[in-house]
Amino acid sequence: AQSVSQHNHHVILSEAASLELGCNYSYGGTVNLFWYVQYPGQHLQLLLKYFSGDPLVKGIKGFEAEFIKSKFSFNLRKPSVQWSDTAEYFCAVNNAGNMLTFGGGTRLMVKP
């Protein structure tokens, strides 16, 4: 069975600080990787995804993630966070288009 772990449960940053959220998964086969974001009071939204090709993927709102196959990792990054990035971030993985397995989420608070 596949599993996803997100190391940081809560992160507090000041505006303009750089962000990196860790995500590791366990699955031996080919996987698709996702980051979803949930802003306060809103539904889950897709931030970015990786299926194949360039392991550095760019998403919406200046976010990017790097797939490192040897480390089973898919960390999310943003060079300079804004107050509006305050949200909960979920890493997820699936294989061959099946159900998603999510990590426990990281709650990010950006102080203005």
Added chain:
Amino acid sequence: DTGVSQDPRHKITKRGQNVTFRCDPISEHNRLYWYRQTLGQGPEFLTYFQNEAQLEKSRLLSDRFSAERPKGSFSTLEIQRTEQGDSAMYLCAPSGSTGDTQYFGPGTRLTVL
């Protein structure tokens, strides 16, 4: 706009009652997934459909839960004899034929008293 609506958005019920939720994708999607999310956790897979066929069910889906997708478009999730542990956000996520990218609806928040 998520491309999918869920109804109701909130449901409060008493323990032992039956509840039914509905998920309506705006456009055609071959696959439709149901997930459950409790506070402070990531969503957990419940079941999914390929057109009308229910192809996989999680062990989380006890026999009190049943889901249908009669015409391959909208889907319903019914919980019979609700328990307090069923309190959660129930999410549906339509997907294309490959099932690779799932876009989530706003969810139905269930509270069982």
